[in-house]
Amino acid sequence: xxxxxxxxxxxxxxxxxxxxxxxxxxxxxxxxxxxxxxxxxxxxxxxxxxxxxxxxxxxxxxxxxxxxxxxxxxxxxxxxxxxxxxxxxxxxxxxxxxxxxxxxxxxxxxxxxxxxxxxxxxxxxxxxxxxxxxxxxxxxxxxxxxxxxxxxxxxxxxxxxxxxxxxxxxxxxxxxxxxxxxxxxxxxxxxxxxxxxxxxxxxxxxxxxxxxxxxxxxxxxxxxxxxxxxxxxxxxxxxxxxxxx
Ligand code: PEP
Numbered sequence: 001x002x003x004x005x006x007x008x009x010x011x012x013x014x015x016x017x018x019x020x021x022x023x024x025x026x027x028x029x030x031x032x033x034x035x036x037x038x039x040x041x042x043x044x045x046x047x048x049x050x051x052x053x054x055x056x057x058x059x060x061x062x063x064x065x066x067x068x069x070x071x072x073x074x075x076x077x078x079x080x081x082x083x084x085x086x087x088x089x090x091x092x093x094x095x096x097x098x099x100x101x102x103x104x105x106x107x108x109x110x111x112x113x114x115x116x117x118x119x120x121x122x123x124x125x126x127x128x129x130x131x132x133x134x135x136x137x138x139x140x141x142x143x144x145x146x147x148x149x150x151x152x153x154x155x156x157x158x159x160x161x162x163x164x165x166x167x168x169x170x171x172x173x174x175x176x177x178x179x180x181x182x183x184x185x186x187x188x189x190x191x192x193x194x195x196x197x198x199x200x201x202x203x204x205x206x207x208x209x210x211x212x213x214x215x216x217x218x219x220x221x222x223x224x225x226x227x228x229x230x231x232x233x234x235x236x237x238x239x240x241x242x243x244x245x
Contacts, residue, residue: 004201008205058086141188160202170207204224
């Protein structure tokens, strides 16, 4: 399966940061992976201009579930498509925890992404206390079942397993823990989507960097990565991309 490597810039990036996308083009021209950069909304259309005719796509970090209306400050998936985005991250733990987004909201946003003809990267992951209680597989399964709407396919959806305790902390699960959760996600996807569930890409996210990416990519059912901090600098992000082959 072609790996998908997505960078989430979070609330970082000014016009000057577009130079990182320009540099990334020079560093990743020959990769076989699908590469996505998700800058803040304000940079999306300018970022799109930079990646024409390259293997890099531009994504967004969130969207509203509705197409339009009286939702001050929100951005719809249709607007993102209009700006040239191809992917949208939905259900990131920072949205789930800081903005109270539950599985129902995430499923509605994912459906909106599909409706707009874009690809959803749906995030799931357990907290530290849920892992300590031995509930990681159960929590991730429940989130996944609740967050994937009817109409999800391998072409319009990727899943990102992001243990909350590994995001931005430098902590990474063992390869065995990653393998166990990714296998459980694969089984659930096959149950829910049939044969298509075999080819939905399952990304790992949480403190991925160039030095640990190779071993993470060697784990069964790891089909790419969602990268936060290490996606901000082209050289760091390119190191992860080259580890994916
Ligand atoms: C993320 O925010 O999706 C993420 C994985 O962050 P980091 O790589 O910085 O842990």
